[in-house]
Amino acid sequence: MVRLLEDTPPALHERILKATSNAWVKFQLAEQSAVDTNVFEYADNPLQRHLVELLENKAQAWVELLSDAKKHEESKQVYRNKRRRSLSWIVAISLSSGQWLNVKIYRYSRTKSLVSSSLISSLLMAIAVTAIVIFILRRITHPLVALRVAAEKLGRGENTPPLPETGPADIRQTTHAFNQMNERLQRFIQDRTRLLAAISHDLRTPITILRLRAEFLEETETRGKILATLDEMQAMTEAALAFARDAATEEETRRVDLSALVASLCDDLADMGQEVQFIEEQKHPYACRPLSLKRALRNLIENAERYGKRARVSIEASETELHINIDDEGPGLQGNDLERVFEPFVRLESSRNRETGGIGLGMSIARSIVRGHGGEIVLKNRVEGLRVIVTLPFLGIINHGVGV
Numbered sequence: 001m002v003r004l005l006e007d008t009p010p011a012l013h014e015r016i017l018k019a020t021s022n023a024w025v026k027f028q029l030a031e032q033s034a035v036d037t038n039v040f041e042y043a044d045n046p047l048q049r050h051l052v053e054l055l056e057n058k059a060q061a062w063v064e065l066l067s068d069a070k071k072h073e074e075s076k077q078v079y080r081n082k083r084r085r086s087l088s089w090i091v092a093i094s095l096s097s098g099q100w101l102n103v104k105i106y107r108y109s110r111t112k113s114l115v116s117s118s119l120i121s122s123l124l125m126a127i128a129v130t131a132i133v134i135f136i137l138r139r140i141t142h143p144l145v146a147l148r149v150a151a152e153k154l155g156r157g158e159n160t161p162p163l164p165e166t167g168p169a170d171i172r173q174t175t176h177a178f179n180q181m182n183e184r185l186q187r188f189i190q191d192r193t194r195l196l197a198a199i200s201h202d203l204r205t206p207i208t209i210l211r212l213r214a215e216f217l218e219e220t221e222t223r224g225k226i227l228a229t230l231d232e233m234q235a236m237t238e239a240a241l242a243f244a245r246d247a248a249t250e251e252e253t254r255r256v257d258l259s260a261l262v263a264s265l266c267d268d269l270a271d272m273g274q275e276v277q278f279i280e281e282q283k284h285p286y287a288c289r290p291l292s293l294k295r296a297l298r299n300l301i302e303n304a305e306r307y308g309k310r311a312r313v314s315i316e317a318s319e320t321e322l323h324i325n326i327d328d329e330g331p332g333l334q335g336n337d338l339e340r341v342f343e344p345f346v347r348l349e350s351s352r353n354r355e356t357g358g359i360g361l362g363m364s365i366a367r368s369i370v371r372g373h374g375g376e377i378v379l380k381n382r383v384e385g386l387r388v389i390v391t392l393p394f395l396g397i398i399n400h401g402v403g404v
Contacts, residue, residue, distance in 0.1 A: 033092040034102035035062040143167035275310030296369035299362040304328035324390040
């Protein structure tokens, strides 16, 4: 009964108590214990100690065996089918809700066979009620579990198919609203991506025309500045077009060893002559889009190595999150620049290094990819340099169960 009441909604408790109570066992929920807990000690009552053990020490339990005198004073003599019953035991068990489950156990004074049959019938009834309640709860909660899984996957940037609209009316309406939101959100993202790609593509033509016209100008300082500006515009356009092209590519989510992915990336950069070191500890299975995540980490590690002399990468795991730490030995960033560096086309040469080769999209692309996985990127200054912390949600429901 304790486990049944703990696992079922409070709205069903009265029906459960009524269905399982009978002429010789009465279950009641109350704010106070029916047993005077100040009188009894665990050491004096083996039955009480055994009951606490069965409850796995998760609740207090008190058992009072009434004496003959107290039975005469407190018990009610009830005649049913010409057989007398008297109150024999009182059991009080504390529940997690703060209430007490008080149980009054009566004894028939003339025959013991009725007690055995009542026990069997009560047990069968309790089993039947439990099975019905579990079936109803599973029927109600199964669509909610599917909805939660789909919401988690949507938050990680994955394409989720429409959910079946089953269950009670309220849950069907909620699922229908989620499906509509998912469809509209995917359509909005696709339209924005196509718009960005179209603008970036169309800008190529006027830039090329301006470049051709500038080539016919005389060799002057102004001509050189115009060509340099056009080169920068073309680089920005190509970068925006590449970002839009990658965003439009639908990469399938799959489970990989995150440590192996980061290690291979660091090895590749080290083979290219960059000062990159990976502190490998243990395997970290993770469900992600590996190509896009690898691109984001590559941008961050290359920035750390370029502007901070060398990069040191490590992974820390908690119960709910994975942290990829990228440390460098550079001068760090000013307070406002810790967030401004993520804005598109922002370059902080004055605060880091004037000899940069990028156009200011690397950090923005990295944050977009990480946020698409449901994570976040944070920059923190250290005494020795700057630390980039990539936080990824370690969701058991996605990484170990439904959705992978």
